[in-house]
Amino acid sequence: METGSVTTPFGRRSMTLGMLASQVMAGEIKPDQSVDKWKLFRALCEAKPLLGIGDRALAVLNALLSFYPKNELAQGNGLIVFPSNIQLSLRTHGMAEQTVRRHLAALVEAGLLVRKDSPNGKRYVRRDRAGEVDEAFGFSLAPLLARAEEIEQLAAAVMAERLHVQRLRERITLCRRDIAKLIEAAVEEEIPGDWQGLYREFRDLIEGLPRSPTTAHLELLLDELTALRTDILNQLEIRVKSTKQCGNADYIERHIQNSNPESIIEVEPSFDTKQGAIAEQDNDRGAVTPEKGRGEAAHPSGQKKEEEQSRRPEVRNDGGGLKSFPLGLVLQACPEIFAYGPDGVIRNWRDLMAAAVIVRSMLGVSPSAYEEAANVMGPENAATVMACILERGGHINSAGGYLRGLTRRSEKGEFAIGPMLMALLRANAPAGRKVG
Known part of the structure; x- marks a missing residue:
């Protein structure tokens, strides 16, 4: 009934190919196709970045869905709702009517609604003698039903991306902790190495991350931090292996004490x-x-140096x-x-x-x-x-x-x-x- 023919908008609003495509898609709904309107709305909330709509447009759509009498969107139940802008304003918690109209236009442009305007542009319904809806003018929810599967796939993609970013951030946090703790341990144990340079490189990587990083930024940072952590671990493992080969704890302790480069x-x-x-x-x-080198005093001979040190x-x-x-x-x-x-x-x-x-x-x-x-x-x-x-x-x-x-x-x-x-x-x- 509501998708039997193509309709054009009332007044100065022009017809676009996008509106025509939405109406054609709505005409291809299968007779037995149905979807829970609130489940679909939750999927819309997840997929909004990919659909190009904002949270206030979703608030207006939520109000429109509240005027639909059934929980299941189906062809047999009729898919047109016809609330006035005043009623929509009340159900959107006092949103200004001008704002309501702007977001309705955004939903139509996004291909989530189709206008079915009456000859005078008003929204109303005409019923038969039995009280059944004969013809209604307002907004058709048919595009939502027609695109239900697409919307759910988009929502799944957004959730998968969010989970991916969350895991990237977790791994970056673990890498940051590992690098900071390993460098600190190396400095405390006086293990030879350019630990100051490695720490500066670590801080440069962290501070180079944008305030609002993309997934690509996070993946690149994780790769660089992982490579830096591997480098640090390799240096520490070499030290651990050399310590095990020595096998004398007293010798190791004396070696560490005497290896201070600043005598x-x-x-x-x-x-x-x-x-x-x-x-x-x-x-x-x-x-x-x-x-004269580190820790070497300016004496003419090594003998004088040894004598002075002994005194x-x-x-x-x-x-x-x-x-x-x-x-x-x-x-x-x-x-x-x-x-x-x-x-x-x-x-x-x-x-x-x-x-x-x-x-x-x-x-x-x-x-x-x-x-x-x-x-x-x-x-x-x-x-x-x-x-x-x-x-x-x-x-x-x-x-x-x-x-x-x-x-x-x-x-x-x-x-x-x-x-x-x-x-x-x-x-x-x-x-x-x-x-x-």
Whole structure:
């Protein structure tokens, strides 16, 4: 009845080939075809990105479906609804009539509705003597019934895509966690490798992801993170295999302690010395230069170097069980300490020690608290901790009390510098600085 002929829109609205195609499709509905209107509506809500309709257009369609008397959309039940714009406005929770008309036009353009306009453009129904609908003018829901299978397939595709994106995000999260934890473990265990470079590469990948990434962006990021994780794992596995081949835990521990690329032999044991005194001792002892290699003092002969080292008090490399970290890693995690180095530059551990003394005085840390920390942690680690405290100065009320607390925890074996450095590395990653 309602699909027996092609109808054109009333008034100034023009006829389009899309409207004609919708009416032809509606005329091909099988007599026994039916679908649950609310199940179909839920599929429409899922498939809306592919159909080019918004949530407010769906609200108007929901109101139209509420005027259909049956739950099953079927040819035999009649497929035309004819509510006025006022009634539609009420069932869309007060949506303005102009907005209702705009979204009705969008539904027609999307091929989900067909207009069957009366001669005067009004929506009404004409009934026979028995009260049955003889002819109705309004909106035909026939395109929904005709496209039910297509809409369900589109909804299934959208849900599959959403699940795919969710799984991609889960795998990316796992990769991110693995990479961060593995790098942190490598730094704490002092395993040789360019861990700073790998961490910068990791942060560049994460920060390069757009705010609203597409599926292709997520897939590419996952591939790059997986490759980076594989690279890190390969380096760690090589280290584990070499450790197993050695088989001597004492030897391994000594090797790790002595493999620090920034030697602390030249560090002064006393921390009560003022900055001027340190500079004076540096002049007497000789500064470290890049041309002479790491940890090598500027002495004319190796014999003099060995004699001077034998006269110096023994300095613990990892006091209180703490492991020392490369100077470059400390400076990258704590760039604020640069401002307190000689001439604003920190070239070696001695410069960091001098800067730590200045920072100690500036933050109100007593000499006794700092000396105690140096005795327990080791002078190198004490300077590192002072650099970390300076970096987190805005979050610490009493620097002296905080340092004493860390010293007590270090005595009990409950404190590690590695997690503190890694947290600061993550915070300062975009603004990495170079040594010297």
